[in-house]
Amino acid sequence: MAPLRRWGPVATLVVLAVLPWGLARHQLSLLTDLLIFSLFALSLDLIMGYTGMVSFGHAAYFGLGAYGSALLLIHFEVPIPIALLGGALGAGLVAWPVGYISTRATGIYFAMLTLAFAQLLYTLAYKWRALTGGSDGIAGVPKTALWWGGPSLVEPRAFYFLILVSFLVAFVLCRALVRSPFGRALQAIRENERKFATLGQDPRRFKVIVFVIAAALAGLAGALSAPFRGFASPEAMFWLLSGQALMMVIIGGIGTLVGPAIGAMVFVLVQEVLSSYTEHWMLFTGAIFVLMVIFLPGGIVGAARRRFAA
Amino acid sequence: MPPILETRRLDRAFGALRAVADVSLVVERGELRAIIGPNGAGKTTFFHLLSGVVRPTAGQVLLKDEDVSGLSAAARCRRGMSRTFQITSLFPELSVLENVRIAIQAKRGGNTRLLGGRALLARTEAGAREALGFVNLEDRAAVPASTLPHGDQRLLEIAMALAQEPDLLLLDEPTQGLGVEETAATAALVQRISRERRLTILLVEHDMDVVFNVADRISVLHFGRLIAEGSPAEIRRNVEVQQAYLGDMD
Ligand SMILES: Nc1ncnc2c1ncn2[C@@H]1O[C@H](COP(=O)(O)OP(=O)(O)OP(=O)(O)O)[C@@H](O)[C@H]1O
Numbered sequence A: 001m002a003p004l005r006r007w008g009p010v011a012t013l014v015v016l017a018v019l020p021w022g023l024a025r026h027q028l029s030l031l032t033d034l035l036i037f038s039l040f041a042l043s044l045d046l047i048m049g050y051t052g053m054v055s056f057g058h059a060a061y062f063g064l065g066a067y068g069s070a071l072l073l074i075h076f077e078v079p080i081p082i083a084l085l086g087g088a089l090g091a092g093l094v095a096w097p098v099g100y101i102s103t104r105a106t107g108i109y110f111a112m113l114t115l116a117f118a119q120l121l122y123t124l125a126y127k128w129r130a131l132t133g134g135s136d137g138i139a140g141v142p143k144t145a146l147w148w149g150g151p152s153l154v155e156p157r158a159f160y161f162l163i164l165v166s167f168l169v170a171f172v173l174c175r176a177l178v179r180s181p182f183g184r185a186l187q188a189i190r191e192n193e194r195k196f197a198t199l200g201q202d203p204r205r206f207k208v209i210v211f212v213i214a215a216a217l218a219g220l221a222g223a224l225s226a227p228f229r230g231f232a233s234p235e236a237m238f239w240l241l242s243g244q245a246l247m248m249v250i251i252g253g254i255g256t257l258v259g260p261a262i263g264a265m266v267f268v269l270v271q272e273v274l275s276s277y278t279e280h281w282m283l284f285t286g287a288i289f290v291l292m293v294i295f296l297p298g299g300i301v302g303a304a305r306r307r308f309a310a
Numbered sequence B: 001m002p003p004i005l006e007t008r009r010l011d012r013a014f015g016a017l018r019a020v021a022d023v024s025l026v027v028e029r030g031e032l033r034a035i036i037g038p039n040g041a042g043k044t045t046f047f048h049l050l051s052g053v054v055r056p057t058a059g060q061v062l063l064k065d066e067d068v069s070g071l072s073a074a075a076r077c078r079r080g081m082s083r084t085f086q087i088t089s090l091f092p093e094l095s096v097l098e099n100v101r102i103a104i105q106a107k108r109g110g111n112t113r114l115l116g117g118r119a120l121l122a123r124t125e126a127g128a129r130e131a132l133g134f135v136n137l138e139d140r141a142a143v144p145a146s147t148l149p150h151g152d153q154r155l156l157e158i159a160m161a162l163a164q165e166p167d168l169l170l171l172d173e174p175t176q177g178l179g180v181e182e183t184a185a186t187a188a189l190v191q192r193i194s195r196e197r198r199l200t201i202l203l204v205e206h207d208m209d210v211v212f213n214v215a216d217r218i219s220v221l222h223f224g225r226l227i228a229e230g231s232p233a234e235i236r237r238n239v240e241v242q243q244a245y246l247g248d249m250d
């Protein structure tokens, strides 16, 4: 385990850094997509894995981030970092009241509230044609530059590195967060919320804060996706994506950060491969998911840890 | 100096059942007060009302002369009241040390540090180790709380409460499920806490040997009502108390 711990991250980084030169254009595009979903799943793990709050509506914040950055890029042609910041902040801002209300409930009721709010936001995106373009979404989102007058990010490799760096920054932040006093409190809340409350602090405050942070990071993933794909559409907010995010986290290993990032890659890759063979690919991803939950409790990372600990 | 704790006509009904009925009681600073009563007498519910886990249907709780009836459990804890639960309540997957550290940080408010906080973690660790030492669990600091045997888990929960340096400590049957030796050790521990830590203890306890050995005063609940209060000697002689317990037998 120790050598894997030490060299695993370094090797992964090196591979991710040189891979763009060894991949065909569409492969690089897929890898970029994988990183976006990794970031998205990572953000869900903060609330789901570390705080025990299962959200059925996490896609809403991905979508909000996508719309936020798409609007900023199309109407104001701001540099990419500002669009990213805008998307993340927008998602976090909306998540605040949603989190505040949803955390009045716990367990399945919390999950239902997050789902209800997400569907509400989805409907809003679908109906508010003037702003969102309705079911067509917003097309033609440009890849602008890093700063005003700076070099453009149109080149696929440039955009890949933008996303890689965003992912790494988010990952390091999340890791610091879960190891901080705040992160330890989150885990205590997950373990025993009533006990935490009798120890002197209101768990709800913590839950709202982490909900907002997770939403902002999901928003960041969405904000990256809009210029990368060139569009933002209501599908990005649909509950299907929320459900898939749950699967990514569980497949990879809940409450491990690195697990959900890997889980997202595996999930999207499997989906990509299967969908090129059959239109019934959802059937197979479903079956794979069931098998993994039964035979790999703790997900990929959980299994790896058991293997190397033994 | 005002009493550390006072209840005024405290009442809690669950439907038709009055689990706690019209209980007015005063606890002075530094006392070790036992709360006894047959099964279902309302002792745990009384503790829940004091600590804010359950809301009263009527009456007040005063902590150091302040009416805390409307305050959350968290707010009461910050005002100096720490408690343990009859059914051990820990953070099972977290390490023994982490359990105590969370307790300290929750009380001092350091838990909201989002990033870093290394210095803070180190400082609370010292306090946590000290509390673990008090209950002889320092060498188990690194293992997950769930892997401790039952008796040690109960000690850990006491250590968590102690680490918060409360003025008032509520212990709900700390000897529950313990063997004879462990029970004696826990009784001695409770006495040591009372003497060395200059805090007030409310102790719910079934084991009458423990109660009569360690308590300064005893309050007796029966069907939610406070039926007697006095020194161990007085309670031993009290006819109504004897009947309550005899009635429980048959
Ligand atoms: N949440 C609840 N809902 C309904 N009834 C309850 C609830 N909590 C307690 N009761 C009832 O209130 C009464 C008092 O219960 P409580 O647990 O306070 O007694 P106790 O003195 O602590 O008993 P024990 O010695 O067995 O721990 C019991 O009849 C119990 O069934």
Ligand SMILES: [Mg+2]
Pocket (backbone or CB within 6 Å): B043, B044, B045, B086
């Ligand atoms: Mg009880």
